Amino acid sequence: MTALLTLNNVSKSFTRGGILSRHRIEAVKNVSFTLENNRPEIFAIIGESGSGKTTLARMILGMQEVSGGSLTLEGNRVGGRTRKERLAFMAKVQPIFQNPFEAFNPLKKIDYYLLLTAMRFGGAVDVAEAEAAADVALRQVGLSLSEIRGRFPHEMSGGQLQRVAIARALVSKPRLIIADEPVSMVDASLRMAIVNLFGELRDKLGLSIIYITHDLATAYYIADRLIIMQKGEVVEAGAAREVLSDPQHPYSRQLRDAVLSPQVTGSLSIQ
Amino acid sequence: MTTQPILRVDHLKAHFRSSYFGVYREVPAVDDISFDVAPNEIFGLAGESSSGKTTLMKTIAGLIAPPLELIGGKAQFSFMPPETNLYGADPAQLARIRWSKLSYIMQGSMNVLNPLRQIRSIFRDFAAVHIGGSNSDFETKTVNHLSRLRLDPSVLDAYPHELSGGMRQRVTIALATICRPDFIIADEPTTALDVIVQKEVLGMIRSIQREMGSSVLFVTHDMGVHAALTDKLGIMYAGCLVEAGRTADIFNAPQHPYTRHLIHSLPRIGDTVQRTGLTGTPPNLANPPSGCRFHPRCPLASDICRTERPMMRQIATEHRVACHAVAGDDA
């Protein structure tokens, strides 16, 4: 049983300061987990700001060097050294970023990115093939190329843009998607469409998704497994619903109790 | 209403008007809004991006500058002379009521706290003129007040960047409440904070409000915060108020299709019910849909919804809805 993504005691530290006074910041400490190849799942990484979750995501994407431990994708180091290795890696792992309005260059039309991804990774050799591949990916998220063609980012809503970003990530037919707070900047009414979409991608396309968030409610709703991070360390891990229903670690408990549910139960949860 | 409301908003209209290089644009960001806020009450304003809630808050606070223009209606506080808006009021009067009767808690604490001044000096800048007394008296009062927010007196010596985000926001709240104002306008004060800190800060807002009997206009898109904190709630969509009433009523029995959908679409821990998002996209306020602005996305839309904009109707005690289908006037 080969593993898709393996993290083994992964650490990341930064040194700050000048020549005379330096101090180390341990952003990520000894994180280990494995995603299996033939078991698509949504794996949530939960943490507040400063927990190291974004640094971890960047390391998995190969955008940041690992300070300690090993991070491998299907046995190979993530990122790759040569351009060819990098392209092969990026074909398998794609990101979704937090701010849908920043995900695309505001000065450019968004179909440009889809077509480019199709040509660089999708094996499309000309514009016609690229457009076909882009259309397929867009339909998987509930849109189509004719709707998107020629539009600029400011003409669309956050929910639509995020779906286009997901479609772009799907063009190269990746095995793993890293979604860093993908719905926190999307309106509440459009949020569930995207969260449900993640579930569909897992079920229909066999994709694994690492879902990074601070929102426990959506993690409870959609994730299969999760880890909770505090100050760079994993404090609790396990099946999503089990952990969130009955957290063991004091920090996880605190986190769970702080969640404000959108319902009025009679006894105020505040005061 | 038996007691006089501390804020009365009456058919308030404020549009963005711009004429730049020959292109004229009018965006009805606040379109005929009416509601009251009673004393000693937390009134929440909910809505998503481009719902107009922030513009409404600014209009009420009198922060109207081009391209935003007040078109009609009024927003009156009971501590102002009758029939005067904050906007266009006499500057001397404004200086008297600002901070002592009306204060603000803004989203970014760094928008309020001058990074170059110590917290102590900031407090003095804001409040000394209203509280008066000698320096040491003022200091004692400040320290007492800070302890309500569980802030150590050493905070006064610090500079804003030396404090964490949560502490800064608590300082901002202390600043806004030290003069015991009658009305506090809070704009997404906890949105940028971690969940655990948010709960603490909201608790402090609540306890200070109770203690001082102030009213709070709390603007946020987070429905969980509204459910936990507010007494009354107003839901905004595309510049219009679509539903308003007691928070408990709105959450337990939402009437407007938008409110219903919004509340039901949010997942909760412990609940595995399948949830769905709203179809369609929020409207472009520069070119809003005709009639009811929600009709393109509404499952209950009928002909009248496309042509006539629904007005707010009272359907239960303190519960109003602006909807043709619900208010029963489809005959």
Place this chain on the structure above:
Amino acid sequence: MKRIIFDLLKYNNEFRIGVFLILIVVTMAGLSFFSPYPPNDVFVVPPDAPPSADYWLGTTSRGQDVFWQLSIAIRNTLAFGLLVALLSRVISIVVGLSSGYLGGWVDRVLMAINDTFIVIPLFPILILFYFVLRDSMSTILLALIMSSLGWAYDSRLIRSVAMSLKTREFTGTSVFSGMTIFEILRREHLPYVLPIIFSTTLNNMNWSIGLEVTLAVLGFMDINTPTIGGMIYWANQHTAIVAGIWWWVTFPVITVVATFVGLYLIAVSINEYIDPRSRLSRMGGGQS
């Protein structure tokens, strides 16, 4: 692009005046191709004649028609300014974008070189070059030297824009869409840098023309290429003001001042158009 220019012409006073001034100057420069007298010939017309119907701007003590001499001079001066501006833009874009995006040791090395160029005192260096090169110092060579000295300030500006662009999420999207670094810099980041480039080009032109005029007036220039500074130099040599030949000095000065003011006004008005905050303040609002 055309629409922007038409809009600015319609609504912006500064732009209109700037364009008007520059058009006059450029027309004069263009007329130089129809000059009846070869540029370097002297005593082709009666010297020291005041402005009249025959000689529109008068003649110099060296027997040249001021109008035609001026037209050639302003052409050369403008061409000089343009050349310096363009060459130094190229250097500052390449250095600024690479340094900002790549970071690390590339950034440190490039910025060390950059800062060295910033602190070099221009004027003494240019004079030094002149003394070393003497007669082989042509205007073109001067242009090359100045453009290799004038890129440093702006490349730091571009570098800071590039650094902020690097952290924006669409750069990540571009990377994962398969773009090479070069493509990212050229297609994604360059458009953000262009407004700076444009306004600094015009500033750079003003700077280089000013420096050239200064050098020429002092005599450090190529005698064979007539420029505005050259005209003023010769006027000084012949003590024109004292002798009462005011037209020899006045008209070149007016022309070069018109050039400066015109370029400045255009730069300022286009900048204002591009910057959204100034748009807002024009409309009377924009506190934030």
